[in-house]
Amino acid sequence: MRVLITGARGQLGRALVDLGRGQGWQLWAYDLPEFDLTDVGAVQEAVRTAQPEVIFNAAAFTAVDRAEEEPEAAFAVNARAVATLASVADEVGALLVHLSTDYVFDGQNSRPYREDDPPNPLSVYGRSKLEGEKAAARASKHLIVRTSWLFGRGWNFVEAIRKQLLGGARQLRVVADQFGRPTYAEDLAEALVRLVNAGAYGLFHVANTGETNWAGFAREIAAQLGFSVPVVDISTEEAGRPAPRPRYSVLDTAKFDSLGQPLPPWQEALARYLRATSR
Ligand SMILES: NC(=O)C1=CN([C@@H]2O[C@H](COP(=O)(O)OP(=O)(O)OC[C@H]3O[C@@H](n4cnc5c(N)ncnc54)[C@H](OP(=O)(O)O)[C@@H]3O)[C@@H](O)[C@H]2O)C=CC1
Numbered sequence: 001m002r003v004l005i006t007g008a009r010g011q012l013g014r015a016l017v018d019l020g021r022g023q024g025w026q027l028w029a030y031d032l033p034e035f036d037l038t039d040v041g042a043v044q045e046a047v048r049t050a051q052p053e054v055i056f057n058a059a060a061f062t063a064v065d066r067a068e069e070e071p072e073a074a075f076a077v078n079a080r081a082v083a084t085l086a087s088v089a090d091e092v093g094a095l096l097v098h099l100s101t102d103y104v105f106d107g108q109n110s111r112p113y114r115e116d117d118p119p120n121p122l123s124v125y126g127r128s129k130l131e132g133e134k135a136a137a138r139a140s141k142h143l144i145v146r147t148s149w150l151f152g153r154g155w156n157f158v159e160a161i162r163k164q165l166l167g168g169a170r171q172l173r174v175v176a177d178q179f180g181r182p183t184y185a186e187d188l189a190e191a192l193v194r195l196v197n198a199g200a201y202g203l204f205h206v207a208n209t210g211e212t213n214w215a216g217f218a219r220e221i222a223a224q225l226g227f228s229v230p231v232v233d234i235s236t237e238e239a240g241r242p243a244p245r246p247r248y249s250v251l252d253t254a255k256f257d258s259l260g261q262p263l264p265p266w267q268e269a270l271a272r273y274l275r276a277t278s279r
Pocket residue numbers: 006007008009010011012013030031032035036037038057058059060061062077099100101102129146147148149150151154155
């Protein structure tokens with residue numbers, strides 16, 4: 001299969017590249033600085049040269065707090081560049097696989113969010129990703145996958161907690177009033193390939209099984225790393241982050257799960273990630 005991957009050195013991008021090499025794909029893998037998704041000419045040239053059957057767009061502006069200060073940059077990558085990709089995907093007849101986020105929801109639900117629940121993003125990042133979904137949906141062949149709380153090779157919440165623990169923190173203070181589903185990039189990459197191979201299109205929610213809050217996630221990370229450092233529950237207000245985040249953004253993955261196997265429990269996925277990244 002001829003495959004083009006953007007954001008190839010990001011968490012998901014790396015997992016996709018590894019998976020693709022193992023499956024013998026003909027791969028075109030791009031990322032900053034040599035490839036800028038916001039450069040229309042560069043995107044057109046890359047896609048026209050590769051003539052891919054599938055484009056995985058794993059590139060994004062993912063700094064949620066920084067996006068509040070830099071909306072133009074966030075919208076350029078997360079929304080406008082996706083419109084370019086969608087139109088050039090159509091030109092070469094490629095399937096566009098695009099990633100989105102639980103942060104398109106406002107978190108007011110009391111049950112997990114389904115694909116047809118109305119989005120209402122609270123943050124610049126969430127709004128830019130929702131615009132990106134609309135742009136991706138204009139490609140005649142598209143697969144849009146919302147996921148959440150990703151950890152993979154790169155910078156993520158697990159690494160932020162590990163850094164504090166290794167730095168000798170005597171306690172951690174972590175938000176306990178935001179709920180979601182942690183997801184391992186390797187498992188997500190496999191799920192994307194399964195969806196593509198099954199000929200799926202449209203919108204899907206994909207995440208590891210189970211749900212927690214950030215404090216619960218931090219406790220599990222500390223326990224699996226062998227630290228007995230206490231994790232103190234704090235509120236979103238106490239954390240004082242610039243970007244508003246949904247209080248409850250648990251994704252309902254029944255549509256994906258019904259195609260075959262649900263992804264493994266997030267605790268088991270975390271154990272695999274920690275083994276793979278132990279130093
Ligand atoms: N991380 C998460 O918790 C979640 C992520 N998602 C979505 O999943 C997808 C993958 O996320 P994830 O792997 O974590 O992302 P990462 O931030 O790990 O990787 C994104 C990659 O895109 C690159 N990139 C940024 N801007 C450009 C640009 N203008 N041109 C080319 N490449 C660019 C980044 O480069 P550089 O690092 O140099 O900026 C980085 O290598 C994204 O669509 C994201 O919105 C959804 C839910 C949760």
